[in-house]
Amino acid sequence: MIFRTHMAADISGLVGESVSLAGWVARRRDHGGITFIDIRDASGIAQVVADGLATEDLRMEFCIRVMGTVRARPEGTINADLPTGTVEVAADSIEVLSPSDPLPFMLDDRVDADERTRLEYRYLDLRRPRMAANLRARSKAVSAIRRSLEGLGFLEIETPTLVRSTPEGARDVLVPSRLRPGSFYALPQSPQLFKQLLMIAGVERYFQIARCYRDEDFRADRQLEFTQLDLEGAYWGENEVQTTIEAAIAAVVQDLRGESPPLPFPRLTWQESMDRYGADKPDLRFGMEIVDLSSELTGTEFRGFAATLESNGVVRGINTGAREFPRSLADKLTEEAKALGAAGLVWMVIEPDSQLRSPVAKFLAAHEQKAIVEALAGQPGDVLLLVAGPWRTAVTVLGQLRLSLGRPEGHRDLAFVWVTDFPMFEETGDGNLTFSHHPFTSPQDVEVMRNRPLEAKARAYDVVVNGVELGSGSIRIHHPDLQRQVFDILGISAEEQESRFGWFLRALRYGTPPHGGFAFGIDRLVMVLQEEANIRQVIPFPKTQTGHDPMTMSPSPVDEGQLAELGIALVEE
RNA sequence: GGGGGUGUGGUGAAGCUUGGCCGUUCACGCCGGCCUGUCAAGCCGGAGGUCGCGGGUUCGAAUCCCGUCAUCCCCGCCA
Numbered sequence: 044m045i046f047r048t049h050m051a052a053d054i055s056g057l058v059g060e061s062v063s064l065a066g067w068v069a070r071r072r073d074h075g076g077i078t079f080i081d082i083r084d085a086s087g088i089a090q091v092v093a094d095g096l097a098t099e100d101l102r103m104e105f106c107i108r109v110m111g112t113v114r115a116r117p118e119g120t121i122n123a124d125l126p127t128g129t130v131e132v133a134a135d136s137i138e139v140l141s142p143s144d145p146l147p148f149m150l151d152d153r154v155d156a157d158e159r160t161r162l163e164y165r166y167l168d169l170r171r172p173r174m175a176a177n178l179r180a181r182s183k184a185v186s187a188i189r190r191s192l193e194g195l196g197f198l199e200i201e202t203p204t205l206v207r208s209t210p211e212g213a214r215d216v217l218v219p220s221r222l223r224p225g226s227f228y229a230l231p232q233s234p235q236l237f238k239q240l241l242m243i244a245g246v247e248r249y250f251q252i253a254r255c256y257r258d259e260d261f262r263a264d265r266q267l268e269f270t271q272l273d274l275e276g277a278y279w280g281e282n283e284v285q286t287t288i289e290a291a292i293a294a295v296v297q298d299l300r301g302e303s304p305p306l307p308f309p310r311l312t313w314q315e316s317m318d319r320y321g322a323d324k325p326d327l328r329f330g331m332e333i334v335d336l337s338s339e340l341t342g343t344e345f346r347g348f349a350a351t352l353e354s355n356g357v358v359r360g361i362n363t364g365a366r367e368f369p370r371s372l373a374d375k376l377t378e379e380a381k382a383l384g385a386a387g388l389v390w391m392v393i394e395p396d397s398q399l400r401s402p403v404a405k406f407l408a409a410h411e412q413k414a415i416v417e418a419l420a421g422q423p424g425d426v427l428l429l430v431a432g433p434w435r436t437a438v439t440v441l442g443q444l445r446l447s448l449g450r451p452e453g454h455r456d457l458a459f460v461w462v463t464d465f466p467m468f469e470e471t472g473d474g475n476l477t478f479s480h481h482p483f484t485s486p487q488d489v490e491v492m493r494n495r496p497l498e499a500k501a502r503a504y505d506v507v508v509n510g511v512e513l514g515s516g517s518i519r520i521h522h523p524d525l526q527r528q529v530f531d532i533l534g535i536s537a538e539e540q541e542s543r544f545g546w547f548l549r550a551l552r553y554g555t556p557p558h559g560g561f562a563f564g565i566d567r568l569v570m571v572l573q574e575e576a577n578i579r580q581v582i583p584f585p586k587t588q589t590g591h592d593p594m595t596m597s598p599s600p601v602d603e604g605q606l607a608e609l610g611i612a613l614v615e616e
Numbered sequence: 617g618g619g620g621g622u623g624u625g626g627u628g629a630a631g632c633u634u635g636g637c638c639g640u641u642c643a644c645g646c647c648g649g650c651c652u653g654u655c656a657a658g659c660c661g662g663a664g665g666u667c668g669c670g671g672g673u674u675c676g677a678a679u680c681c682c683g684u685c686a687u688c689c690c691c692g693c694c695a
């Protein structure tokens with residue numbers, strides 16, 4: 044039996060032909076003698092006219108099959124908002140293939156039901172045109188990636204999803220082993236070591252659309268499991284990696300947006316990015332850059348600034364442009380700055396007569412006020428915000444305020460950027476060092492790393508779009524001795540190095556080619572390109588912020604017997 | 617671990633600031649009826665809610681307070 048001869052979206056040119064369509068009742072407009080039914084299938088919507096046919100038992104989202112004849116719509120009834128709006132199907136018969144219960148929510152892009160309910164009935168949510176479009180976009184993105192990389196000679200290779208746990212980095216998702224009770228696999232946080240092993244294995248050009256798992260708290264752009272384009276190449280430097288990633292991203296943007304972004308992407312060093320935007324994932328769609336005011340304020344009488352500058356701190360500011368600046372906004376921004384760790388926030392409004400209105404104006408000399416306004420290119424009406432403090436605090440607080448005040452809604456414009464030259468290490472709270480990328484990243488200068496590790500730069504780079512970190516990569520360490528030195532600096536003892544990474548250090552000893560690579564989040568890229576505010580809109584079956592799936596009710600307790608087989612006993616809370 | 621927002625018939629919203637006229641209102645859906653050119657069709661009628669849950673304040677709580685659960689956003693965390 045042939046269910047249908049055509050898709051709903053394809054009937055425009057078929058006037059006079061007999062067709063059979065199958066899909067859902069998206070709308071029914073019953074005029075008594077005549078009824079209009081919008082039938083929706085995966086391709087789109089077509090109007091069916093039932094003249095003299097019984098339609099009382101057709102309800103929302105009933106699955107139906109319509110046989111009839113395509114005809115041009117009468118004069119004056121063309122619907123310009125519908126791609127098939129010039130034609131309609133005059134139905135000879137309408138058959139209910141499958142009725143539907145009353146819906147838990149309207150399948151309408153104009154209203155969003157509560158997200159928990161949408162997840163509980165995700166199969167209905169995904170029928171909504173916007174969600175269906177996101178599924179298609181995702182498929183096209185993956186297809187574009189494969190096409191571009193296969194053209195460049197890459198091999199798509201799968202790596203295990205049951206791997207050895209590594210305590211570094213994110214929390215692992217653990218899987219107990221039945222055959223070795225008391226031992227656990229981890230789900231991969233990324234295929235990092237396996238792709239390096241593939242370089243040692245002679246693959247030279249590897250990629251994978253890889254599912255990754257990180258058991259950390261959720262955010263709008265973070266889920267427990269997510270999908271990355273993971274790739275790696277041998278005999279590669281930064282430029283080769285970045286060019287390849289740019290090609291893959293450009294192919295995706297081309298297929299989803301219909302135009303390619305300008306290549307190459309601009310590049311910022313991590314230092315520049317922090318100094319100018321207060322973030323390592325800068326949103327370059329707007330200016331409002333952070334400006335250093337320390338030299339303008341050298342020798343100032345104002346204690347608040349002078350004390351900071353004497354203790355090696357900085358004073359920096361942003362010009363937020365001309366805006367209304369009621370007391371309530373000043374208070375709100377001050378609160379925000381304090382919550383982010385600033386001692387306070389200094390605001391200044393440039394009055395029409397160019398005088399500064401500010402709580403601290405009376406403490407600042409005239410030449411200092413003038414210098415501040417000039418440094419921030421202030422015009423009458425502009426609101427300036429200043430933060431004094433340690434460099435890192437000052438720039439990150441201003442970076443956050445910059446986003447609060449200037450960030451565009453949505454993601455219509457795209458501003459890709461490479462952020463390069465990340466620090467090799469960061470200090471942890473307890474004074475130890477940790478890696479800022481991952482422990483297999485090559486330093487730019489081995490001598491600097493040994494002697495002044497906190498000043499050492501890594502051969503690591505991120506790609507960012509509109510303030511969203513898409514992914515990161517690096518040139519890897521390919522000498523076992525250097526790898527050991529990095530482990531030493533990270534405070535991993537020789538015994539630990541051997542027990543946890545001995546197998547990998549051994550592999551490095553067999554003629555490892557220099558190599559490097561990258562991984563970026565496909566969910567995030569599609570999210571931005573589809574102008575979605577969170578990653579769940581582009582993941583077919585995501586979880587809530589507490590890792591719960593309201594449809595299948597996972598996670599769930601398991602049988603005593605299952606636990607016993609695994610040698611697991613639960614502890615009462 | 618912390619901060620903030622939300623929770624009101626199946627769905628979306630208003631009501632909460634300032635307690636009583638409130639299980640009151642609007643739209644969609646659902647049920648019944650009318651209607652031959654609509655496209656979120658229209659008109660008439662109807663059903664449907666322990667106002668997330670628990671406790672407290674009060675003569676009286678959807679509304680105020682405390683706790684708790686769910687969900688969303690953010691900080692921490694996320695190589």
